Amino acid sequence: MSPWAILVSEVMLAQTPVARVVPVYESWLDRWPTAPALAAATVADALRAWGRLGYPRRAVRLHQAAAAITTQHAGQVPRSPAALRALPGIGEYTAAAVGSFAYGQRHLVLDTNVRRVLARVVLGQPGSSGSVSASERRDADRLAPTDPAQAVRWAAASMELGALVCTQRSPRCAHCPVVSGCRWHLDGHPDLGARPRLAQRWAGSDRQVRGLLLEALRREPGPVPGRALTGLWDEPDQRDRALAGLVTDGLVATVPGSDLFWLPGEEPGTGRSPRGQRSVHADHS
DNA sequence: TAGGCGTGGCT
DNA sequence: TAGCCAAGCCT
Secondary structure, eight states: OOHHHHHHHHHHHHSSOHHHHHHHHHHHHHHOOSSHHHHTSOHHHHHHHTEEEETTTTHHHHHHHHHHHHHHHTTTTSSHHHHHTTTTTHHHHHHHHHHHHTTTOOOOOHHHHHHHHHHHIIIIOOOOOOOOOOOHHHHHHHHSSSSSSHHHHHHHHHHHHIIIIOOSOOOOGGOOOGGOHHHHHTTTOOOOOOOOOOOOOOOHHHHHHHHHHHHHHHHHHSSSSSHHHTTOOOOHHEEEEEEHHHHHHHSSSEESOOOOOOOOOOOOSSSSOOOGGGGEEEEEE
């Protein structure tokens, strides 16, 4: 796998089950095998190829990252954590994962699975929450091998352990290779309360409306009148709010007052490079 | 820093 | 059935 392929996989796998990622990932890399290839496409192309993976802003940010890689790094995914971290949509975890799995560097790859494993084994707690703490980094740094190649293996192994064995709801302790040293298991699986985060209501949420609107725009080849979107949701205020949010987030383009909406990159009109017809958001960036 | 951000399978 | 859950990032 190329560093670009690894970067794409990490972005897609964030918050999305691997089984759903695989087909999109394969067709995506088949179409855009390098960052410059994606950068040459439109955001609309990226959003349609993203399909129903969810969190479509990831597709927009991946497109932005591809552009930055093309213009600022000669088309090559950067190696340094700082440069990776500076790319749109690349946070601490993804930068560490790309540095590790693409370039063989030693990093603390603290995704939700690794953090849960460490919380249970080291602290005897059912899980972790919030942002990564200094003590979590100390524990991870103490446990990870010093040698970079071994540290990469350790990172991959600890992620797998959390994803397949030390799972959130039904941990398979009988099959766990480190159960004998797991403080949480030895303590009898205490449930120290601390609910991670209350699940947000889905039905009737702005997220649901955004999903409906974007799905409709993905299906259309070009600009769509706002009135064509009204039938998708019966509360006009919420529909307008959701649409405005999509524009703000760079997922939808429009011209203020025009009542036309489209996926960024497929501007209506003359067909010439339409400077003034980018999204409202882009005009201020 | 808590909350917003999609989607669909699983229990 | 209605939550719960899945390799985060950003503001």
